[in-house]
Amino acid sequence: MRIKKNDIVVIRRGKDRGPADKPKTGKVLHVFPGRDRLIIEGINMISRHTRPTQRNPKGGIIRREAPIHRSNIALYCKSCAAPTKISYKFIDEGKGKQSKIRLCRRCGESI
Numbered sequence: 189m190r191i192k193k194n195d196i197v198v199i200r201r202g203k204d205r206g207p208a209d210k211p212k213t214g215k216v217l218h219v220f221p222g223r224d225r226l227i228i229e230g231i232n233m234i235s236r237h238t239r240p241t242q243r244n245p246k247g248g249i250i251r252r253e254a255p256i257h258r259s260n261i262a263l264y265c266k267s268c269a270a271p272t273k274i275s276y277k278f279i280d281e282g283k284g285k286q287s288k289i290r291l292c293r294r295c296g297e298s299i
């Protein structure tokens with residue numbers, strides 16, 4: 189998966205999409221490996237009715253983020269202030285080591 193925890197992403201579909209000229213963004217809080225789904229801060233909030241537990245003795249309604257599918261989001265480039273696609277670049281770290289960085293395909297800044 190191209191999107192990692194703490195990335196900023198743009199919501200492109202669904203009720204949290206926002207207006208076309210001002211796409212809504214959020215920070216990735218959690219990626220579910222192999223499931224193509226992510227939790228994004230403040231996006232796709234659901235109310236959960238919970239029974240009292242030891243951690244939450246009163247029970248009641250909890251607002252929390254529900255996972256959304258990665259096809260509904262795009263990586264956000266801060267320098268373009270727009271959703272973007274990425275390309276990869278390999279940086280030689282010496283001693284035969286290489287690290288992979290992600291670049292914005294539009295402006296070339298690393299993401």
Ligand SMILES: [Zn+2]
Pocket residue numbers: 265266267268269272292293294295296297
């Ligand atoms: Zn960019």
